[in-house]
Amino acid sequence: MLREFVNTLSDPIISFPAITIAFYLMLKHYKIVGTKKFAYWTTAILIPVTVWFLADPNFFSIIKTPDNIPIIILLVLVGFFTWFWLYKAAENDTRIEAGLGPIEATPEEREKVWTWPNLVYTELFAMIACTAFLVVWAIIFKAPLEESANPTWAPNPAKAPWYFLGLQEMLVYFDPWMAGVVLPGLIVGGLIAVPYIDTNPKGNGYYTFKERKMAITAFLYGWLVLWVYLIIVGVFLRGPNWTFYGPFEFWDFHKVVASFNVNLSEIIWIKMLGVGLPKNLVLREIFGIILSLAYIIVIPPWFAKATKAGRKLFLSLGATRYHIFMFLVLMMTSLPIKMILRWLFSLKYIVALPEWELNL
């Protein structure tokens, strides 16, 4: 019963908005989240919950797959470091509010020490410890050996390496050209562009949230919700045929999920207007094209003019930086928008031009 409830909750339709709300709450109340008390309570609750999860044979069989072990390590580390940053930032922000400045700026923290042995020696420790850890890991969890690769008979589910599963999850919502080429390209390009866009000199060398609210929110949303969360979905909740399976659900090869997706042009021309699809391709997709262009072209100037925050941002960044930044943010938010449209309207493509290999 409870398990079925968890299974239902895990479906991206519910879990994605839930995780977004949780993300918002975490940042809004970061001073509560970033306390040791909060960490202790969370750990105390999470341990029995984890044990309960592990007691389920279906969940356990997914977890124990050698491929999935790095992801579990990743989850624990991401959780810890996110909290650790919040803790440090909350501490500093409280000090800054009190006019004390961050801890990192105190005289004792600013003292200089020798590179050798303080840095180099400890780096060597890390190397040795890491190598020993990897050796033990390799001994205990053998590389899984499967059947010889057959190009005419793909394994099902065919999964990318774990670090690409977020991208693979995007394939559910986007055309391969977008999910596989354009968006990953923008992620890389955007990350490279960050130092040139970010003009905020604060937060250098110390933890803070208050002084870099927007930068941190934008980055963490992309990282935690649009990347890590999608990896979790891709690893643990996608089974044969890339169908969704709850964490306690048996990966039944024959599970069928009803989905019949329709293009925006079909919704408007056929369902709403009741006329056939126009022959002309551009005319046929005109609504999608207008919407997409409006999304990219109209929103940034409107945001800069009509809202206070936008005006402030525009002024602090300057026109070029502002437009690049807005473009990147809009591309990032296109993913959740597309997900929601899919769930609400079974929308396949906003612009469907397979004739030009252009599907948005």
Add this chain to the structure above:
Amino acid sequence: MSENKEPGMAYSMPKLHKVMAILSFIFFVTTVWMFLDDYIKPWKAIQIEALQIKRQHTEDALKAARKDIDAKKLAELNSSLAKGEEIVISRKKDIEKTEKELKVVQTKMKAQTIENGVFNGDVSAVNFQYETAVANHDHKLIEKKLEELTKLKAGFDIGKDNLKALQAQEKEISAKLLELYKEVVTSQKEIKDITMKVTLLEAAKATTDFNPIFALRNMPFLDYLDPTIKIQQLVINNVTDDRYFRQVPKVDRCTTCHTFIDQPGYEKEKQPFRTHPKLDLMVGLESKHPMKVTGCTACHGGEGQRVTDFASVAHTPDSPKQEQEWVKKYGWKAPHHIASPMFSRSQTEAGCVKCHSGVELIPGATVLNEGRMAIEKNGCYACHKIEGWGENKRKPGPSLLKIAGKVDKEWFKSWVWEPKSFNKHAKMPAFFRQSNNSKPEFVRLNVTEVNAIAEYVWDKSKPYAATETFRPGNAENGKKIISEVGCLGCHGVDGLEDQSNKVKAYAGPWLSGLGSKVQPDWLVTWLKKPNHYQEDTIMPSLRLTDGEANDIATYLLSLRNKSFEDLKFAKFDLKARDELLTDYLSAFDTQASAAAKVAKMNDREKTLDLGKRSIGKYGCFSCHNIEGFDGFAPIGPELTKEGSKPLTQFFFGIQHQVPHARDGWITAHLQNPRMWDIGIDKVFRDLNRMPNFYMNEAEAKKITVALLGQTSDVVPLAGRKRYSAGEALYNDAMKVAGKYNCMGCHQIDGLRGDILRSYADDINQGPPRLVGQGHRVQTDWLYHFLQSPTPIRPWLSIRMPTFNLSTEEKNKIVAGFQQGSKQPTFEEPQQVVQWEPGEREGAVKLWNAYNCVSCHSIGFTKDTPLAPDLHKAAKRLRPSWIKLWITNPQNILPGTTMPSFFGDDGKTPIEPGVFGGDAEKQINALTKYVLEFGL
């Protein structure tokens, strides 16, 4: 941090060193662990155990060998050796002198060899320079080089000559030396002859020593050089693994653990050390499938390259019990990610198929053959194409082209509805009253279909008039005739259950309740002349007299199934008929327009249309000849590659109790094909249609083996069994023999001979076994005999029937049998027997002495014959076979009544007085004598 921190330091140095020490230790431990993990492998322990087993066996053999040595003789030899040594010592001076001479000569030879070698090189080099000069027309150089070359060649010739002289000298001196040592050498050689086996075994035992050298060779780090404990592998070039887009030779490492698989003497060891159980056929060096050529996984399947552990090679347990045992003993796990796991032990014969294709029965593959016979019996091949051996076979069911002349329509419907309720032995499978179509709404439609089928078949049935009239005769006599003349070779018969169950005949139907089924006149006509009713029937004529035929018919008609007779089949539901037709037509049309189309048809059209569609739906035409279905493809999926069909393509439905494996599915499917529909919501037209044969598990498992062998594996031509022209002809002959069920009566070259099972007490009362038949009989005779058999053994009550063989089929049998026995078409034609002087008199003496006429009495005495008429032998038998037969009949037909006159070796006549006891001469004379009668 701590107080002993130096300036410019974040940490205290001694503390850092401590951390370093701990980390180094951990790193050291993990490194050692890594090497050990790499070094300690399960197969190494097995090889060490194998070494101990081998040592034990060698020691046992050594003990036995030592016992075998004649101690007394050895002592004698040793003393004569001592004596010899004394004598040799007395010649010490001579020996020393001769040895010195030998050494001088050998030194000279060595010097001469070096000199010759230099000459040889020089001659070749100068020769090249000379030839170059000739090619360049450099006359000056030519002269110079020619001179040089001539000189060198002369020197080389002298050197070679010198060497020959020295060699002769050496030989002479050596012989002299040997003469001086003579006494010792002789004794030594004799001692060596006796003790050789022991010496060899001792050497073998030494290879199993656990000594420092063994330890060194197998030490970690050093074991890459020349270890004794190592992975063994066979590379099988003639059988390949499909690595997609590339066929790679098979690599089998099974012998890494199955250490003695090819060595006799380890039959009683536990696994994996046991010898192969069929060494004479498989794996053995002398067998047809030597290990180095065939390997292991070519037949057994599985992952031959893996030696990781027991489970990884995909060993497959044979029973749940074995599975439990393996789980406990080896930590066995069901293989994942392996397309073709190993065949379980009882299924191993499936591995024969991929190399032995195009042959009906494979000698030695008992289970596989039984599986194929079961497929033959049930007629699976009619609906499912099985390439390689199942094609071009007759339709397993009787023709329905003239059915109206044979049975009653009402009977037909009840029979189709549930064949087993009429005859529990019925081979016709059940289509109706199954787990997936027993809902009332489905039954209503099924009944309608059966009615429509009957209407269609009767509408198309051609008129038939019986040529004979039934006159009631003696049923008891009829029963006796049935049991004696050979009917039971193909039919089981009610009332003769004992015999029938022994024979297990399957070519024809089990005869039961005929009185409730067929028209009497039809039955008599059928018995007398089967092809009058069905032209292509395999039912032969037994040349019954009118009396016999009527007696048999009387008996068969007395078998009745009263309760079945009373059955009244449900009335034709015309509404259901129209519904079904509408459903068919709406496949490509709307319901309304389909209904309109149906409404436009007249009554007869509707009935016949539904009848034809139903016959097509259930595939009746696959087994029965029905008009209107020429060129229709059989309805079942092809099974040619069933053994390689991916597991994901098998539909298990919700039958979780069925083992999730190919064999598990096939076996379950054969036992109840409709089970997959259970719990699945399906509309009428989508219901599973495979009929239920009510097969028992044993039979289903045999068929499973036959089907598992049908893989898509591509075996290179060199690895496949390729039939010579002769073998191919023999195969063709066996196919014809299979079609007409010859082997229901005759055992052919050791295969089948079903009816012989009811002649267990005297095999000679049964139909003759055919061994090397192509050698036994003459070509012409066999051809004519097949056409119109004449009795050879009048004392037998069983008869050779007259088959309705085509000329081609007769020729196939004749030619194939000849080729099977590797015989030419004709032996030297013998018109007159040529006697040597005095030979005929000898032959007559032998004839009388061996009292041939006591059995071969026909034409000689009035006694009841117990052996064939020898007057016919000359035209029937091949002379070379007669000789072979006389020499040792038991060799050809074990248990024959023909006595052996020449002992087991065929060389010691029991009548030594004739021809001085020369067996060959006696046999020749007797053969000629026999031939003389007939020519």
